[in-house]
Amino acid sequence: xxxxxxxxxxxxxxxxxxxxxxxxxxxxxxxxxxxxxxxxxxxxxxxxxxxxxxxxxxxxxxxxxxxxxxxxxxxxxxxxxxxxxxxxxxxxxxxxxxxxxxxxxxxxxxxxxxxxxxxxxxxxxxxxxxxxxxxxxxxxxxxxxxxxxxxxxxxxxxxxxxxxxxxxxxxxxxxxxxxxxxxxxxxxxxxxxxxxxxxxxxxxxxxxxxxxxxxxxxxxxxxxxxxxxxxxxxxxxxxxxxxxxxxxxxxxxxxxxxxxxxxxxxxxxxxxxxxxxxxxxxxxxxxxxxxxxxxxxxxxxxxxxxxxxxxxxxxxxxxxxxxxxxxxxxxxxxxxx
Ligand code: TYM
Numbered sequence: 001x002x003x004x005x006x007x008x009x010x011x012x013x014x015x016x017x018x019x020x021x022x023x024x025x026x027x028x029x030x031x032x033x034x035x036x037x038x039x040x041x042x043x044x045x046x047x048x049x050x051x052x053x054x055x056x057x058x059x060x061x062x063x064x065x066x067x068x069x070x071x072x073x074x075x076x077x078x079x080x081x082x083x084x085x086x087x088x089x090x091x092x093x094x095x096x097x098x099x100x101x102x103x104x105x106x107x108x109x110x111x112x113x114x115x116x117x118x119x120x121x122x123x124x125x126x127x128x129x130x131x132x133x134x135x136x137x138x139x140x141x142x143x144x145x146x147x148x149x150x151x152x153x154x155x156x157x158x159x160x161x162x163x164x165x166x167x168x169x170x171x172x173x174x175x176x177x178x179x180x181x182x183x184x185x186x187x188x189x190x191x192x193x194x195x196x197x198x199x200x201x202x203x204x205x206x207x208x209x210x211x212x213x214x215x216x217x218x219x220x221x222x223x224x225x226x227x228x229x230x231x232x233x234x235x236x237x238x239x240x241x242x243x244x245x246x247x248x249x250x251x252x253x254x255x256x257x258x259x260x261x262x263x264x265x266x267x268x269x270x271x272x273x274x275x276x277x278x279x280x281x282x283x284x285x286x287x288x289x290x291x292x293x294x295x296x297x298x299x300x301x302x303x304x305x306x307x308x309x310x311x312x313x314x315x316x317x318x319x320x321x322x323x324x325x326x327x328x329x330x331x332x333x334x335x336x337x
Pocket of ligand 1: 020142152
């Protein structure tokens with residue numbers, strides 16, 4: 001069976017970008033009984049960006065509640081918290097020892113940080129932790145631990161999945177026979193119509209840019225956020241170009257084909273921004289309104305969320321322990337039975 005795996009970092013509250021780029025396609029795909037799905041909360045990854053323990057924990061609960069509220073079937077999928085799988089940091093170390101430093105030098109999160117420091121005239125490594133530098137190796141361990149074939153991600157994560165593939169290949173080259181590889185080489189999967197969703201300012205919607213629209217705002221707050229989407233200065237009645245517009249881009253992510261055509265027409269006819277934003281609100285609200293209620297209810301019952309995570313961890317660890325046994329044998333770290 002095909003194994004499909006993806007994770008979401010537990011910093012902040014899930015936003016429309018995470019929903020459209022990762023959560024929605026993942027839940028849809030998991031309804032297909034020909035695949036085994038693995039979804040997890042990447043809380044070790046969160047420590048790279050966030051050193052506020054309360055926030056890390058809060059975000060983990062919120063993201064778990066998000067997946068559950070959106071209807072994830074936890075009986076037929078693996079849904080777990082990364083830090084409950086103690087084998088993951090262990091495998092990360094093994095992979096550290098086969099991964100060339102040069103590969104990590106090219107990772108764009110790290111390179112971006114170095115470039116920013118250099119541009120500011122600072123020391124190149126200022127405020128860069130080993131956690132950030134090693135981030136793709138931890139991600140590789142997440143992926144190969146469960147033998148994932150496909151990793152659905154947004155475009156920003158493609159490089160990391162390619163690195164996971166390189167690292168797995170390197171490990172196999174050293175420790176496995178050609179006929180019987182130990183680690184499965186993963187492939188990324190980026191949905192055709194799931195481009196990077198734009199945020200309020202037109203850049204990629206991202207927690208780090210502070211331009212997000214959180215997924216489960218109250219109706220009032222959701223409309224308020226949508227109203228903040230930047231638009232050009234065209235007045236009602238002036239024809240607008242849909243393809244440069246964030247309002248239209250987000251519309252496309254929620255609309256069916258007919259609705260896309262309708263909005264395109266409305267733009268050509270010069271729909272006012274206020275009007276377009278009201279329609280966008282209604283469209284999004286219709287899709288997520290019921291899930292929002294379930295989400296708010298779940299957050300009042302953290303023990304129920306925890307129970308789901310424990311159930312997932314118990315299932316996942318059966319597989320991760322088996323994988324670690326194989327890997328330990330392969331590298332020569334084991335005791336006599
Ligand atoms: P993270 O938490 O930044 O994002 C989670 C997923 O959401 C996608 N995404 C977006 N898609 C479309 N538009 C956007 N504006 C947008 N913002 C985010 C991301 O591409 C991602 O798919 N390192 C990963 C988490 C991770 C992981 C893994 C993923 C850890 N281990 C193993 C896959 C496999 C991350 O930080 O994603």
